Amino acid sequence: MNPRFSLLLFMMAGMVVAFAPLPVPAVAPQARIFRIDARQYAYSASELEVNQGDTVIIRLVSADVVHGLYVDGYDVSVEADPGQSATLTFIADKPGSFRFRCNLTCGAMHPFMIGKLTVGNNNWLFRSIGLAMLAVFGVILSIKQKA
Amino acid sequence: MAKIELTRNPFIKNAIKSRYPQLAVFIVMLVGYIFAILAGLIGTPVGSHNFSIVFVWIAWWAVLILVAVPFFGRGWCAVCPIPLPGEWLQRGAVLSPPEKRPKWLNLRVPKMFRNIWLQNISFLLLALFSSVLLTTPNITGIVLAVMLFAAIGLSTIFERRAFCRYLCPVGGFIGLYSQTAPIELRIKDKQVCVKCEGKPCYNGSAAGYGCPWDVFPGGLTKNTYCGLCMECIRTCPHDNIAINLRPFSADLAKPSTRMDEAFKAFIMLGSAMIYAGVLLGPWGTLKDAAYGVGTGAWFIYAVVFLAIIFGILPGFFSLGLLKTKSNLPFKQRFASLSTALIPLGLMFWVAFSLSFVLTNASYILAALSDPLGLGWNLFGTANFAWQPMLTTILAPAQTLALVVGLIWSARTAQKSASEAGVSPLPIIFYSFVATSTMLWLLL
Numbered sequence: 380m381n382p383r384f385s386l387l388l389f390m391m392a393g394m395v396v397a398f399a400p401l402p403v404p405a406v407a408p409q410a411r412i413f414r415i416d417a418r419q420y421a422y423s424a425s426e427l428e429v430n431q432g433d434t435v436i437i438r439l440v441s442a443d444v445v446h447g448l449y450v451d452g453y454d455v456s457v458e459a460d461p462g463q464s465a466t467l468t469f470i471a472d473k474p475g476s477f478r479f480r481c482n483l484t485c486g487a488m489h490p491f492m493i494g495k496l497t498v499g500n501n502n503w504l505f506r507s508i509g510l511a512m513l514a515v516f517g518v519i520l521s522i523k524q525k526a
Numbered sequence: 527m528a529k530i531e532l533t534r535n536p537f538i539k540n541a542i543k544s545r546y547p548q549l550a551v552f553i554v555m556l557v558g559y560i561f562a563i564l565a566g567l568i569g570t571p572v573g574s575h576n577f578s579i580v581f582v583w584i585a586w587w588a589v590l591i592l593v594a595v596p597f598f599g600r601g602w603c604a605v606c607p608i609p610l611p612g613e614w615l616q617r618g619a620v621l622s623p624p625e626k627r628p629k630w631l632n633l634r635v636p637k638m639f640r641n642i643w644l645q646n647i648s649f650l651l652l653a654l655f656s657s658v659l660l661t662t663p664n665i666t667g668i669v670l671a672v673m674l675f676a677a678i679g680l681s682t683i684f685e686r687r688a689f690c691r692y693l694c695p696v697g698g699f700i701g702l703y704s705q706t707a708p709i710e711l712r713i714k715d716k717q718v719c720v721k722c723e724g725k726p727c728y729n730g731s732a733a734g735y736g737c738p739w740d741v742f743p744g745g746l747t748k749n750t751y752c753g754l755c756m757e758c759i760r761t762c763p764h765d766n767i768a769i770n771l772r773p774f775s776a777d778l779a780k781p782s783t784r785m786d787e788a789f790k791a792f793i794m795l796g797s798a799m800i801y802a803g804v805l806l807g808p809w810g811t812l813k814d815a816a817y818g819v820g821t822g823a824w825f826i827y828a829v830v831f832l833a834i835i836f837g838i839l840p841g842f843f844s845l846g847l848l849k850t851k852s853n854l855p856f857k858q859r860f861a862s863l864s865t866a867l868i869p870l871g872l873m874f875w876v877a878f879s880l881s882f883v884l885t886n887a888s889y890i891l892a893a894l895s896d897p898l899g900l901g902w903n904l905f906g907t908a909n910f911a912w913q914p915m916l917t918t919i920l921a922p923a924q925t926l927a928l929v930v931g932l933i934w935s936a937r938t939a940q941k942s943a944s945e946a947g948v949s950p951l952p953i954i955f956y957s958f959v960a961t962s963t964m965l966w967l968l969l
């Protein structure tokens with residue numbers, strides 16, 4: 380095959396892997412309530428999983444100093460004073476995996492006080508691994524062609 | 527692809543030959559560096575509001591790993607302030623060579639240290655303490671000062687830039703990854719060098735100093751140890767030195783067979799993966815262990831860290847190699863095939879740093895106005911609120927970086943494998959598994 384043509388073919392396959400719409404399993408949206416304990420420098424629970432469309436209700440309880448919780452991609456946040464709790468409510472309408480992190484300087488390791496919210500499946504991870512496979516396949520094919 | 531000689535442009539050429547433009551940058555860098563040390567020592571202990579942390583670990587790091595190394599190779603070393611005071615002292619001059627050279631010991635570095643193992647060790651030392659280093663202004667200030675004074679001390683004992691060549695913790699990986707950069711300093715015509723008397727590019731002359739990095743420019747075939755200090759452009763009487771634009775990763779076509787360089791590739795690959803998990807992952811226990819220097823948990827963390835870098839990563843790599851048949855001795859195969867991990871590791875660092883930098887870049891504006899965290903507001907940006915940047919394109923950008931790194935690594939593997947007469951498939955598979963792990967850690 381013409382190498383330019385194969386490259387084009389692989390680019391198109393890459394586009395499909397990266398962007399082809401996937402069926403979203405229809406699950407009735409629920410209200411999901413989480414209690415998250417925040418301390419220097421960790422959340423527990425630190426990994427949340429919800430379905431797309433769920434209403435996420437996070438009760439943030441701070442054990443030591445003032446901590447915040449900011450959700451990447453959703454741009455929503457909440458702050459809890461020491462020993463107090465505060466509640467954050469939002470609708471998880473965007474699928475994917477998002478870091479949530481402390482947004483109030485709480486000490487040295489503050490920039491790395493991080494948790495993870497997964498909405499639906501973490502499809503982008505699977506798509507990315509698919510792209511990596513496709514890339515490897517493409518390189519091997521081009522080696523074989525030259526040989 | 528052909529090379530394009532940048533030094534053919536008279537403007538570029540003159541800007542390099544004259545010492546003043548470089549000196550101007552040097553002074554700015556040195557002032558910034560000394561200010562970072564002072565800020566670290568006397569400024570606020572809150573890292574994200576201290577100039578030393580914000581400008582070194584966010585701003586400088588971002589520029590270094592996202593721009594300088596991938597596109598300019600050792601470009602950072604061309605303007606780095608760390609070796610300057612020592613070098614000026616050693617030379618007895620800031621600009622052109624003086625009439626009378628000061629008498630320092632001028633020893634040659636002992637042969638056993640003339641490799642990058644010390645740099646591997648100094649990098650690992652910092653890496654094991656990195657959670658504290660990255661977040662504590664005091665410690666950052668002290669480490670910066672120690673590097674400055676170590677460079678001064680070595681300049682008075684050894685000839686040339688011993689600190690840069692053999693000890694600098696960042697110099698090692700900049701050199702390794704500079705091989706991938708689309709820029710190089712090389713001679714134009716070998717014959718001219720053969721006939722050149724006195725080799726002033728190495729030995730120095732009235733026009734300039736002999737190569738501070740202890741390389742003979744006439745023999746350069748890769749970027750690793752040329753610090754782009756530009757001296758040889760000034761000293762070569764035959765105008766035989768060029769700076770060229772070239773295809774990416776041109777140096778990787780000639781794989782190195784040195785173990786110190788091979789392990790540098792593993793150290794960098796492993797640290798990027800460990801940082802992605804520890805610093806950016808959701809696992810609080812890991813963060814506690816990494817931050818708790820001196821505790822039992824930290825010792826376990828340190829042992830696991832070293833086991834991943836010196837055991838697991840090279841171990842699986844060797845397993846892949848054992849299966850391949852070749853006439854080359856195993857060590858040589860190991861070293862030359864590890865070349866494939868150079869572009870892979872670079873792109874791992876790019877993907878990791880994108881997240882760290884974009885999330886924390888907004889601190890730069892605030893720290894600019896209030897560098898010591900004392901409540902100043904020099905430029906009116908002190909109250910600029912923390913806000914992650916470009917969160918929507920972060921994940922796709924990381925995927926792109928990692929997949930490009932994988933393709934780049936697979937193609938490098940193919941070249942070095944055919945040179946060693948083995949199959950590239952085990953190495954390509956290895957790179958794929960490492961990339962998938964990194965994707966899982968970051969996404």
Ligand code: SF4
Pocket residue numbers: 602603604606607608609689690691694695696697698700753
């Ligand atoms: S090796 Fe280190 S100290 Fe030397 S110029 Fe490069 S970064 Fe600076």
Ligand code: SF4
Pocket residue numbers: 713718719720722723725726727728743744758761762763764765766767
């Ligand atoms: S001074 Fe110039 S011509 Fe002479 S050896 Fe060095 S690079 Fe070659």
Ligand code: SF4
Pocket residue numbers: 711727736737738739740741742743751752753754755756757758759
């Ligand atoms: S003198 Fe030339 S070869 Fe030596 S480090 Fe400087 S630029 Fe590189």
Ligand SMILES: [Cu+2]
Pocket residue numbers: 446447481482483484485486489490492
């Ligand atoms: Cu915090």
